[in-house]
Amino acid sequence: MDGVLARVSEATGVPADLLGGFLSVLTASAATGRLPGRDDVDGLRECGALAAERGIPLRVLADACLRAAEITSGGAFGAVRRSLAAFAEGYEEAQRTAVRREEEARRLFVDDLLLGRADAERAEHFGLRLAEAYVVTVARADPPPSAADPLIGRIEQAMFARFGSHNILVAVRDGLLVCASPASLAAAGGEFTHHVRSSLKEWRVGVGRPHNGPGGIVTSFREAANAIELGERLGLRAQVLKAADLLVFPVLLRDRAAIVDLVSTVLGPLTGARGGPEPLLETLEAVFAAQGNHTAAARRLGVSARSITYRLERIRRLTGFSPTDPTQRFTLETAVLGARLLEWPSRPLS
CATH class of the missing domain: 1.10.10.2840 (PucR C-terminal helix-turn-helix domain)
Incomplete structure (x- = not known):
């Protein structure tokens, strides 16, 4: 058994201590024809939890188990292992493709939204109800963030965790980090600013006024961006500038x-x-x-x-x-x- 464990561990990178219980169960089942008992199942669950804690992907763990079964049993297990690997590869590639398509659709939606071309049906898909009043908060950073910047994802997930994914839109537009939130969520702009302040050394935030409808988000975005520009031109020291305070x-x-x-x-x-x-x-x-x-x-x-x-x-x-x-x-x-x-x-x- 030790030789099988060593071969499988070397081939897959899964530590041998996570596979010993599985091989024991496999050997006993082959000898008696019985399914593993409760104690055996509990032991395998513990090994699965240890694998997760060590950062071993489930697919890799499953492949290691199938390799062990192939070595010990021979025959059809080799075909089973290769077939399951092919299934997994196709499944994961489809998931990656779906994620890329969703990201591209979201990018196009954000572009259309901030140009006033988004419709209510598309907005609903991304969690925005355009009949409500929305406030747009923008942050300017040095250097400007890109859509692929990991910072965007971190701030987005933090905002989703507190306010829900169907209330908040975080994106990049014209070199600005943008957050659109319902006016009813009065704390959202402050939370967004908190994450910007915590993540960036050089930053400035502009806050638009609440406006209704698809065009309202565009208006609030422009007000927020203009607030930052006015702050620069006027030499204002405040790092958070509200359009409502600069109407004159x-x-x-x-x-x-x-x-x-x-x-x-x-x-x-x-x-x-x-x-x-x-x-x-x-x-x-x-x-x-x-x-x-x-x-x-x-x-x-x-x-x-x-x-x-x-x-x-x-x-x-x-x-x-x-x-x-x-x-x-x-x-x-x-x-x-x-x-x-x-x-x-x-x-x-x-």
Whole structure:
């Protein structure tokens, strides 16, 4: 028996200690014509569990058993083993083909969905009920993820485990990691962001607003992607940007001529300052972000509070607008935001 175990173990890679009980059962059954008893079956179950714990595929274990039977019994067992191997190969190849087809169908569906071309029937197949309101959360990483990135699968499985596969869609589009979830699952966006934060060093997240229907997912996706873009253009420090918090900026951009006029009129005089307008723009941004607190603004810029006071007075003299006056503060803040949107002063106003 030891010689058979050694031959089978060498041929299949299955440890001999997992096969000894099987050979004993096989030998006893051949001698008596009886099926294995309960104790024998329990022993084989334990060996099966050990094989699973050691990472031995079931197909490999089955092949080892059939090889042992072929050696000890001869005859038709060789044909049985080869036939079962062929069955298994065909079965596994069909499974792999089905998985590839499903992945391709899913990729095409995601492309169509985010272009507004998906229908409700296809969406149902992938677990989305487009009559509901959906929120899209996107993450930008450096380097951008690909559809084949293992990270996508890990985040997807984590989201499925908590919210169910029929509620969440995780995909890659335009270099962004995308998560679409029903607006009723308020925690989904935060969970997605948590996994992004845990998995990536360089990242930024944009969150769209909830919208209904197939076109709603497209709209929410664009809002989320635009939120990240606006954050970059405005120099915002927050890593999670919500489209709902940035609604004023698309409004400003719709009338470019008006915002150019505002920036030119209000901030244009800063070009005459020593060192150019950039330090004074940064000072205004810091003061506005600190709600007018000079000490906090100074800490943000790494200067003294006295420097902040001096710079604000310089701005007042050059522009005629004071950040301490409520009406003039609003005009200044809007002009500063407009300047960032127009990338002024690095780009000329036109």
